[in-house]
Amino acid sequence: MIKIAYFGSLKTRFVKSGVERYCKWLKPYVNLSLLELKSGGDINREPVESIQKKEAAALLKKVKSEELIILDEGGEALTSKGFSTIIKNRQVTSRELFFAIGGYTGFHEDVKRSASKILSLSRMTFTHEMALLLLTEQIYRSMKIIKGEKYHY
Amino acid sequence: MIKIAYFGSLKTRFVKSGVERYCKWLKPYVNLSLLELKSGGDINREPVESIQKKEAAALLKKVKSEELIILDEGGEALTSKGFSTIIKNRQVTSRELFFAIGGYTGFHEDVKRSASKILSLSRMTFTHEMALLLLTEQIYRSMKIIKGEKYHY
Numbered sequence: 001m002i003k004i005a006y007f008g009s010l011k012t013r014f015v016k017s018g019v020e021r022y023c024k025w026l027k028p029y030v031n032l033s034l035l036e037l038k039s040g041g042d043i044n045r046e047p048v049e050s051i052q053k054k055e056a057a058a059l060l061k062k063v064k065s066e067e068l069i070i071l072d073e074g075g076e077a078l079t080s081k082g083f084s085t086i087i088k089n090r091q092v093t094s095r096e097l098f099f100a101i102g103g104y105t106g107f108h109e110d111v112k113r114s115a116s117k118i119l120s121l122s123r124m125t126f127t128h129e130m131a132l133l134l135l136t137e138q139i140y141r142s143m144k145i146i147k148g149e150k151y152h153y
Numbered sequence: 154m155i156k157i158a159y160f161g162s163l164k165t166r167f168v169k170s171g172v173e174r175y176c177k178w179l180k181p182y183v184n185l186s187l188l189e190l191k192s193g194g195d196i197n198r199e200p201v202e203s204i205q206k207k208e209a210a211a212l213l214k215k216v217k218s219e220e221l222i223i224l225d226e227g228g229e230a231l232t233s234k235g236f237s238t239i240i241k242n243r244q245v246t247s248r249e250l251f252f253a254i255g256g257y258t259g260f261h262e263d264v265k266r267s268a269s270k271i272l273s274l275s276r277m278t279f280t281h282e283m284a285l286l287l288l289t290e291q292i293y294r295s296m297k298i299i300k301g302e303k304y305h306y
Binding site for chain 1: 166167168170171174230231232233236274275276277278279280283287290291294304
């Protein structure tokens, strides 16, 4: 099982369809479990630090024995091949992976300290929804790379 | 008008919906024109060079006075802010932009030489469809950045 947590709801139809598609395609390889967490607050009304703290508490409560990997613009940029190594190692260490996509204000230092890796999908900024779509696609691509199978289309 | 050319068809439903959504949202700012070009051949049957040459010819025939910007994994990785500068400069130079997304085999040297810029959306590999989705989203995000408007959600 691979878990992915994100803050805020998944409200865009095409993103939902895309994520569902990759979850379905991933079934023969691994179960993806999506975890929707409540946004820590409104950035126009609350200080960033307070929002980040609430989100950190909500997230870290959910992480048990899994390896926490967070997605952050300032993180390490991997190629698809490099990313697939992380997915592959999971089978070696038999430690489950827990990915987390940051909210609008990004992650609190507590989360960064708890994470085993900080990855960046792109230097560009995306919504949490697009990040989720990209991440599920890259996990699917990883499986194809690991199995040496063709990625059709 | 901003043109985006890509090789191969747009067959994935959720990608189509997403691209249509951003095209619609972009209407008040700029017209996006999508140009679907035929793939240069089957990589299992033809040498890469020959496929790339055919795609280069097809693409370069379409570029008139526009500034050609190609997306390639080896290109420059910009932030969303940096990317928006390119979109903004278009209004200054009044030269239209012509983006091109490579096919499975990537771009021929002729195309790279003709391009004013080579950009990379991510170090990760995506299908041409996902690249198109990301690109339209970033053009929309650029418009919001340029106008100083909020990107809701």
